[in-house]
Amino acid sequence: xxxxxxxxxxxxxxxxxxxxxxxxxxxxxxxxxxxxxxxxxxxxxxxxxxxxxxxxxxxxxxxxxxxxxxxxxxxxxxxxxxxxxxxxxxxxxxxxxxxxxxxxxxxxxxxxxxxxxxxxxxxxxxxxxxxxxxxxxxxxxxxxxxxxxxxxxxxxxxxxxxxxxxxxxxxxxxxxxxxxxxxxxx
Numbered sequence: 036x037x038x039x040x041x042x043x044x045x046x047x048x049x050x051x052x053x054x055x056x057x058x059x060x061x062x063x064x065x066x067x068x069x070x071x072x073x074x075x076x077x078x079x080x081x082x083x084x085x086x087x088x089x090x091x092x093x094x095x096x097x098x099x100x101x102x103x104x105x106x107x108x109x110x111x112x113x114x115x116x117x118x119x120x121x122x123x124x125x126x127x128x129x130x131x132x133x134x135x136x137x138x139x140x141x142x143x144x145x146x147x148x149x150x151x152x153x154x155x156x157x158x159x160x161x162x163x164x165x166x167x168x169x170x171x172x173x174x175x176x177x178x179x180x181x182x183x184x185x186x187x188x189x190x191x192x193x194x195x196x197x198x199x200x201x202x203x204x205x206x207x208x209x210x211x212x213x214x215x216x217x218x219x220x221x
Contacts, residue, residue: 040074043157047150051131054146060132062091064125067104068112076158077124083163084120084218085155086194087178088170090129090139110204114211120218124158126151128174148181155186165189166218192217 048061064072077083104112115123129139129147139147159165167189169175175193178186194214 040076040157043154044073047130047154050150051146055131055143061130062103062132063127063130065103067108069116070112070121070123070125072125075122075124078122078160078163079120079218081163082166082190082218082221083124083158083160084166084168085124085126085158086168086170087151087174088125088127089173090127091132092135106204107207110207111211114208114215118212118215120215126154128177144177144181148177152182152185155182164221166192166221168192168194168214168218170194190221 044063047063051061052059066072066074077085115121128151129143130150131139131143131147133139155165165186165188167178167186169178169191171194175191178191192214194210
């Protein structure tokens with residue numbers, strides 16, 4: 036690891052606010068329920084595991100703080116903790132908060148890709164397999180578009196293929212467990 040994640044987070048926040056304005060809302064996965072979130076190193080057995088989600092969502096009322104943890108966060112963290120994945124690295128491809136369904140601008144995507152490369156480089160460990168879980172089809176598309184050449188010999192697991200129904204807790208729990216089992220089989 037080339038720098039610690041606290042320093043990295045501070046650099047990302049400073050750069051994004053400088054580029055996109057001081058009021059830019061930036062969010063990174065928090066420590067919760069024994070799971071380290073963004074501060075997880077990803078180290079697990081012979082792998083470095085990075086679970087990449089699309090982008091943090093703004094509350095409908097933008098004047099309010101974020102809604103973490105919501106029921107989906109609770110389910111996600113609960114299963115990660117139960118299955119022994121407390122140190123998994125959780126991150127967003129785009130760290131600038133946006134409304135659901137809002138597509139990031141090309142400038143934001145390119146900037147995010149540059150930071151994602153640095154983040155992965157910070158986490159990579161010689162001799163360990165890099166395992167990336169793409170939470171959505173957009174994440175997979177952005178990885179292919181911006182990072183594919185940078186990530187040879189990486190195992191990709193598409194989380195979105197394991198979800199049957201996003202709104203039911205038991206389906207969501209089972210989907211997370213299915214992905215974790217797939218990681219264990221690597």
